[in-house]
Amino acid sequence: MDGWHETEIRVRYAETDKMGIVHHSNYLIWFEAGRSDLCRGRGFSYKEMEENDNALMVVAESYVRYKSPAYYEDILNVRTRVAEIRSRSIRFIYEVFRPADDTLVAEGETLHLVTDQSRKVRHIPEIYRSRLTAADVESAEAFPANQAPS
Numbered sequence: 055m056d057g058w059h060e061t062e063i064r065v066r067y068a069e070t071d072k073m074g075i076v077h078h079s080n081y082l083i084w085f086e087a088g089r090s091d092l093c094r095g096r097g098f099s100y101k102e103m104e105e106n107d108n109a110l111m112v113v114a115e116s117y118v119r120y121k122s123p124a125y126y127e128d129i130l131n132v133r134t135r136v137a138e139i140r141s142r143s144i145r146f147i148y149e150v151f152r153p154a155d156d157t158l159v160a161e162g163e164t165l166h167l168v169t170d171q172s173r174k175v176r177h178i179p180e181i182y183r184s185r186l187t188a189a190d191v192e193s194a195e196a197f198p199a200n201q202a203p204s
Contacts, residue, residue: 058149059092061132065124076124081160082116085148088134089164092146096185104171107179111144111166118162128152130159136186142175143167144186 061084069080093099103109124130131151138145143165150160168178 058133061088061091065128088132092134115165
């Protein structure tokens with residue numbers, strides 16, 4: 055699907071609040087699941103980056119816009135895409151979509167700095183840069199840095 059990677063999520067009871075609506079904190083966890091699946095789909099894992107190449111992707115920014123509530127037992131698709139890769143950072147964008155009623159539930163993005171084990175910012179190893187840029191990165195529409203809508 056044109057650069058997007060899809061991860062299916064079923065809303066668990068523990069992810070909802072007293073009103074039966076998914077608690078806002080779960081969306082960032084789902085973004086991580088989508089991001090990890092995207093990386094695996096491109097032939098590598100976070101664990102491989104850390105253990106083999108001393109490269110960690112540290113979250114520097116996160117943003118979520120909630121569009122419609124999700125509920126217990128909803129089946130959701132977390133769509134993840136690489137929006138931008140710079141020498142030392144990667145920006146991912148996300149959509150959480152409920153196919154049962156064709157509803158966009160949430161959208162967002164995360165910015166990651168690549169560091170070594172001692173937390174010193176470093177260049178992204180070329181093998182991961184090339185795997186992440188393998189599918190249509192240029193046309194993604196991320197929010198400009200420091201300009202996420204409010």
